[in-house]
Amino acid sequence: MSVVVSSTVEFRPRRIRVVAWASAVFLVVSFTVIGLLLGDTPTGVIFRTSDQVAMIVLGVLLAGGVLLLTRPRVRADAEGIEVRNVITAHRFAWSEVLHVSFPDGASWARLELPEDEYVSVMAVQAVDRERAVTAVRALRELHRAAIG
Structure with missing residues (x-):
């Protein structure tokens, strides 16, 4: 032929791009939710605003790493x-x-x-x-x- x-x-590539984008969105959403839910816990651990922002930034950085596969x-x-x-x-x-x-x-x-x-x-x-x-x-x- x-x-x-x-x-x-x-x-x-097609499939890896779909998987990478889905994974990147999942990472950003997950780390944002976790970051926003961090706060005072009954264990006595205190998470500050900087810790919450760091969690969100970490999610964005991990998503950026995954998007390198595209x-x-x-x-x-x-x-x-x-x-x-x-x-x-x-x-x-x-x-x-x-x-x-x-x-x-x-x-x-x-x-x-x-x-x-x-x-x-x-x-x-x-x-x-x-x-x-x-x-x-x-x-x-x-x-x-x-x-x-």
């Missing part, structure tokens, strides 16, 4: 491919890439590079099933067209 490839393709993206065109994972981003010319692969049992695709090196493409995840297949086919088609 041939995949029609436009001049630029972009893929982002960052992965792969963007490719005729010249090369840009892979943005959770923290890092790399751009490769197609001539630097040996293969676009998705090893059996792997969680995400990867770019095979010279000297047995590889870069994970976290934007193409196995849990996205058919979207992952479409993404790998499109990336392979661009790779094939670029290297001749």
